[in-house]
Amino acid sequence: MNPSDKILVIGSGIAGMEASLMLSKAGKKVYLVERLPLIGGNVIKTGESFPNMDCSTCLVAPIQQLILQDKNITVLTVSKVEKVIGKAGNFGVSLTKKARYVNIAACLGCGMCYPVCPVSQPNFWEQGLVEKKAIYVECAGSLPNVPVIDPSLCLRLNGSEECNLCAETCIFGAIDFSEKDELLEENFAAIIVATGFSTLDARIIKNLGYGKFAGVYTAYEIERLLASNGPTEGVIKMRDGERIPEKIAIIHCAGRKEVGYCSNVCCSYPSRYAHFLTEKVPGVKIFDIYGDLCFPDKAYQKLNYETRKEKAEYLFSADLEKLEISEESDKLKIKYPDAGNQHKELLVDMAILAVAITPPAGLEDLTELLEIERDKYGFVKAETGSVNTTRDGIYVAGCATGPRDIQSSVLQSEAAVGQILRFLQD
């Protein structure tokens, strides 16, 4: 096939999926490469999305289904870009498609094979709030709805025991221990980098006590507690599995000083937390402690206005960097300077950190092999106001260039696809 008909999209979040579908509609063949076993990116970790409180799964699931059914799109999960040579119009790319050890065509996603597996490991997709087995899907509703086996933990694949329990349980014969990693060599006319973001390790933020005090949570931990497909099926409970929080503080801009920039969405999503927490925990009191408020869209401003009126008390701090969390019996004590720089204290059961967005792990290696530059914060460098990277034929979309919301990520995908189609026409 002519390379001008084929485009490589790296990362299957909302930006990568939307770009893939648009390219397919334009008659292009797409290889969508995702390093995780599931597609969908970070949006599927959130139960609902601002500004309309749309159910995120309902928003993303139809897009995921379209991707998986589209004959023009080859989805490569648990896969990695290894090498890129050539130039715009004809990049030669080597890709590793890791063995899943489960035949996607034969598996019906019934889930019978996980409970029998004797090996457990923390489920980091679920923020370590639950465990998963050596054969697993990350969460209920993962797409593709097919488990994957971790070869380093599986007793049979790592050679420590002759275990065959999952294969014996699967009446569809879908487990395939003979699968091998595959090296694929393909040519592409252009590449879109849509590798999204990660969040700062909250343990490194001084004075906030994450990892030390059980009552301190990150935003993604709360997303998973709120989500109906999360570890508690949407029930808000503290880590002991019993206590229900009566007072909750949301700490804005957690880690902004450490990363050196505003993370764009973390003033808006706390409005969503206040909305759902007050619905799920009758009588709960929510306090938002903030130093700045940034709402880059008129709908977000309105949402915040409604939240402040009805759902949460907003407390301005003249210097958030001086905010300190400590433990006092089974409560958290939050000390902070108020608007007039006067010392204030607040006792709560739970503190939620709106943690800064960072470049995803591995972006440095990927940008090196793509020979594109990163900006001073480590995100992919784009020309000002553009989706062009520093190399012809390679474009960027979504949070790969820095923190942004869903709608702006999708707009960038449209721009990148537009640039590619124009480049191919010239």
Ligand SMILES: Cc1cc2nc3c(=O)[nH]c(=O)nc-3n(C[C@H](O)[C@H](O)[C@H](O)COP(=O)(O)OP(=O)(O)OC[C@H]3O[C@@H](n4cnc5c(N)ncnc54)[C@H](O)[C@@H]3O)c2cc1C
């Ligand atoms: C706590 C929180 C709540 C939020 N709530 C909202 C909200 O309510 N509304 C809203 O509009 N926005 C919200 N956002 C922002 C929203 O999540 C992003 O706008 C959106 O996820 C960006 O999509 P993306 O495709 O660019 O990146 P991602 O969703 O991060 O997807 C990137 C994908 O690329 C994959 N990947 C990374 N590196 C590689 C690699 N080297 N090779 C292959 N694959 C790779 C990742 O595994 C991932 O699947 C929130 C953000 C946070 C942190």
Ligand code: SF4
């Ligand atoms: S591998 Fe078999 S048992 Fe496991 S989910 Fe698929 S069909 Fe069900």
Ligand code: SF4
């Ligand atoms: S063979 Fe591996 S994945 Fe399957 S049940 Fe045993 S340890 Fe788990």
